[in-house]
Amino acid sequence: MQVDIICTAEGSKRQPNLIPDAEPWASLLAAMALNNDAHQAEDGSFFGDPTEVALKRAAAEQGINLRELTDRVPRLAEFAFDSVRKRMTTIHPAETGWIAYVKGAPEAVIDGCTGVVSANGHQPIDKAKWLADAERMAGDGLRVLAIAERRLDAMPESAEPGEVEQALSLLGLVGLVDPPRPEAVDAVRSCQTAGITAVMVTGDHPATARAIALRLGMLEGGGSVVSGVELGAMSDHDLADQITSIRVYARVDPAQKIRVVEALQARGEFVAMTGDGVNDAPALKRADIGVAMGKAGTDVAREAASLVLLDDNFATIIAAVREGRRIYDNIRKVIKFIMTGNSAEIWTIFLAPFLGLPIPLLPIHILWINLVTDGLPALAMATEPEERGLMHRPPRPPGESVFAGGMWQHMVWVGLLIGGISLLTQAYAIGIGSPRSQTMVLTVLTVAQLVHVLAIRSDRVSLFRLGLFSNIPLLGAVVLTFVLQMAVIYVPALNPILNTDPLAASELLFCIGISLIVFIAVEAEKWLVRSGRLRRA
Numbered sequence: 390m391q392v393d394i395i396c397t398a399e400g401s402k403r404q405p406n407l408i409p410d411a412e413p414w415a416s417l418l419a420a421m422a423l424n425n426d427a428h429q430a431e432d433g434s435f436f437g438d439p440t441e442v443a444l445k446r447a448a449a450e451q452g453i454n455l456r457e458l459t460d461r462v463p464r465l466a467e468f469a470f471d472s473v474r475k476r477m478t479t480i481h482p483a484e485t486g487w488i489a490y491v492k493g494a495p496e497a498v499i500d501g502c503t504g505v506v507s508a509n510g511h512q513p514i515d516k517a518k519w520l521a522d523a524e525r526m527a528g529d530g531l532r533v534l535a536i537a538e539r540r541l542d543a544m545p546e547s548a549e550p551g552e553v554e555q556a557l558s559l560l561g562l563v564g565l566v567d568p569p570r571p572e573a574v575d576a577v578r579s580c581q582t583a584g585i586t587a588v589m590v591t592g593d594h595p596a597t598a599r600a601i602a603l604r605l606g607m608l609e610g611g612g613s614v615v616s617g618v619e620l621g622a623m624s625d626h627d628l629a630d631q632i633t634s635i636r637v638y639a640r641v642d643p644a645q646k647i648r649v650v651e652a653l654q655a656r657g658e659f660v661a662m663t664g665d666g667v668n669d670a671p672a673l674k675r676a677d678i679g680v681a682m683g684k685a686g687t688d689v690a691r692e693a694a695s696l697v698l699l700d701d702n703f704a705t706i707i708a709a710v711r712e713g714r715r716i717y718d719n720i721r722k723v724i725k726f727i728m729t730g731n732s733a734e735i736w737t738i739f740l741a742p743f744l745g746l747p748i749p750l751l752p753i754h755i756l757w758i759n760l761v762t763d764g765l766p767a768l769a770m771a772t773e774p775e776e777r778g779l780m781h782r783p784p785r786p787p788g789e790s791v792f793a794g795g796m797w798q799h800m801v802w803v804g805l806l807i808g809g810i811s812l813l814t815q816a817y818a819i820g821i822g823s824p825r826s827q828t829m830v831l832t833v834l835t836v837a838q839l840v841h842v843l844a845i846r847s848d849r850v851s852l853f854r855l856g857l858f859s860n861i862p863l864l865g866a867v868v869l870t871f872v873l874q875m876a877v878i879y880v881p882a883l884n885p886i887l888n889t890d891p892l893a894a895s896e897l898l899f900c901i902g903i904s905l906i907v908f909i910a911v912e913a914e915k916w917l918v919r920s921g922r923l924r925r926a
Contacts (some may be wrong), residue, residue, distance in 0.1 A: 413506045417560040420536045423462060424479045424490040424587040429455055439685055440532065443565050468550035468730045472592065472642040472668050478553055480544065494594070494640070495523035495562060498535035500544040502557040506538065514559055523562055523594070530600030531564035532593055569605055572704040577605045579707045584783030588636055590646055590662075590672075595639035597618055602637045612636030620645050625742040628652050646672035659787050663703070665690050677787075680706060715775040722792060722845055723770050727763055729800045729807070734758065736808025737830065741815070748831045749815050753887055761873055762835045763919050769866035774859060776847050793846070795925035799914070806910060807837045810903050817899070825890040828878060829900055832892065835874045836904035839867050844911035848925075849918055852908075 421444040427437030429449075435442040449455050462481045470477035476493030491498055499519050504511045519535075526533045537557035537647045545552045580587045587607055591598050595616045602608050614637040620628070632652050638645070646662075650672050653660045662669075662676035665686040670693040673679030681694035682701040691697050698705055734755060739750045785793075792800075814833045818826035845853055846860065857864055879891050892900070917923035 393706060403795065406643060407663050407674045408421060413508060413560060416506060416538060417563075418448045418451055418453050418534060419458065419462070420490040420492065420560055421445065421563065422453050422458055423464065423481055424477060424492045424536070439567070440534075444534075444563065466544070468553065474550060474554070475592075476550070476554055478550055480541070480553070482916065483540065487544060489539045489541060491537045491557055492534055493538070494592075495520060495533055495535040498522075498537050498557065499559060499880060502537055502559045503557045506750055511558055517637070519559065519562070525597055526562065526564045527594040527596035528600060529564075529599060530568075530604065531566055532597055534563045534565070536560045550590050567601075570702065570704065572702070574605055576704040577607055578705040579604075579711075579780050581609075583707075583710065583780040585710070586636075586658075588638070588649075590638045590641060590649055592641065593639055595637075598637045598639035614639060617641040617645055620648070625652070629655065632656065641670040647675050650675050650676075659784070661706070663698070663706070664694075665701075669693075711775065711780055714779050715773075718776060718779075719771050719773050721774065721796060723767050724791065725796055725800060725845055726770060726838070726842050727767055728801045729841060730758070730763055730834075732800060732804030733807035733811065733834065733837070735812045736805055737834065741809065741812060744812060744816075746812060746815055746819070747826075749811065750827060750834075751888055754831045757877065757887055758831070758834055758838070761870055762838050765866040765870050766839065766863060767862070769863040770842065770846075772860060772862045773846055777850060795923075799845075803841065803907065803911065807834065807841070807907055810837065810906055814900060818896070823893075823896060825892055825896065828889045828892060829896055831889065832874060832878065833899040833904050835870070836901055837907045839870060840904055840908035841911065843867060844908050844915075847915070849915055851912055851915060 418575075425441045425445050427435050427441035427445045429435050429445065435446050445455065462483075464479050464481060465487070466480040468474075468476075468478040470493065474493070475497035476491055478489055478491045480487055480489045482816050491501070495671075499514070502514050502516070505514045505519075506512075511525070523533045537556050537559045539553060541553070541554075543878065577587050587605075589598055589602055589607060593601075595614055599608070599614045600611075602614070611634065613631075613635050614729040615623075615631075617638070617640040620638060620641060623631070628648070629652060632649075633656070638649055641649070646669065649906050650660050650662060654677070659678075660676045661678040661680060662672050663680045663682070664670070664673050665682035667687050667689045669681075670687075670689045673681060673690060673695075678696065679694035680696045681690040683691070683697045683699040684701045686694075686697070686701075737749050738755075741747070810829050811833050815826045815830050818829045823829070842863070843857075846852060846855055846863070857869055877887045877889050878897075884890060914923065917926065
């Protein structure tokens with residue numbers, strides 16, 4: 390943020406680097422530096438609220454010795470900014486008596502002015518002209534502040550700011566440009582494609598808020614701008630009717646911020662609120678997710694928030710949404726893989742006696758499958774990259790089950806399929822007189838789960854389009870698991886430990902071939918989904 394325009398009593402000037410010699414200019418710079426809570430470090434850098442940092446830096450760049458000025462003109466009293474007054478006042482010693490500097494929203498400060506400080510002394514103020522200048526500057530996307538002073542013969546006796554913030558003399562208007570970061574435009578666009586509605590709730594002038602919203606693309610599609618005064622005049626019913634079309638709320642107070650949050654929640658929306666000031670804390674607490682700024686945010690805002698954004702960058706929130714969706718997708722895939730495999734084992738063991746078959750697996754076999762076949766691929770599945778179109782789908786309902794979207798149906802039918810081909814393998818082995826039926830069932834269960842984990846890397850996209858090498862950790866886990874399975878079959882030292890027997894080549898090829906049925910079936914399911922013939926529940 391930087392000072393872009395300074396309007397002195399002589400009129401609006403777009404040449405902030407040209408310093409007039411007039412007294413009003415010096416008074417304006419002094420007010421910018423003294424009515425200010427930003428600080429300058431020993432290395433010359435500034436820290437504090439971005440707006441106040443910009444003002445103090447601008448004063449320093451125009452030749453003000455900040456340390457010397459602060460030492461010579463210390464702050465004796467202060468009326469802090471609040472959202473009702475929209476002003477901040479500080480009182481300092483002057484050559485004769487005291488001087489109060491007032492800084493705040495133009496409409497609030499100018500309303501209390503009776504004159505303007507000019508090179509020719511105190512002049513009557515044309516409030517309409519100055520408010521029009523402020524409106525024009527705000528329309529250019531500038532954050533506009535009015536700065537005024539008042540000479541005092543004695544320190545105010547009461548602690549009420551109203552005693553001081555009247556009969557003011559306007560020093561000028563200060564415009565600050567706060568251009569959106571380049572990544573913010575893309576972040577807002579990502580919100581729109583992801584089904585997330587970005588709404589601006591700000592204390593800035595409506596014209597400033599509108600200009601910024603236009604730069605960000607928030608008003609595309611006919612979104613409207615509502616001021617705090619207009620919002621206050623709306624009934625709850627009117628707000629409920631219009632809230633879906635309002636994209637900007639300007640000059641709002643803390644209570645109105647809460648009202649906006651509650652109105653959105655009443656419509657069933659899941660609301661995330663960002664903020665950095667003390668006035669934002671109630672709304673941050675009321676929102677479903679409060680996000681405070683870690684750098685510029687106050688301690689109160691950070692305490693009230695659910696999350697603290699360390700880099701104060703809105704684009705980071707969108708990156709977090711993207712990563713959150715990827716993680717949630719991968720959690721569902723891991724659950725789908727493990728539950729399907731476990732159900733297949735249950736079906737195999739449960740149905741075998743009813744089909745007149747002997748016990749297909751021993752306890753050691755089940756332990757082996759759960760340890761190796763389930764464990765390694767499931768861990769590697771967590772590294773699965775995000776799916777195509779991740780940020781082009783609407784948010785899931787907050788109350789939606791993790792098994793929604795056809796997931797539980799998939800686990801049932803694929804579990805039955807794997808169990809069925811396992812029992813078919815056992816029956817085939819018994820039919821050909823092979824004494825290695827348990828080893829063949831163990832192999833089918835293992836290989837079927839390995840091809841299954843490859844097939845469910847995406848709910849819609851074919852593995853052939855994804856590519857085997859797009860998730861190297863998972864491919865490595867699948868290969869390692871297959872090698873371990875071959876080891877327990879063909880390494881003589883492992884045969885007695887897991888009660889396995891070496892398979893003939895024909896038997897191994899049969900096990901691999903019949904296991905591929907699972908891969909073909911899941912790919913067929915995804916094809917039906919892509920073609921619209923199968924809809925997810």
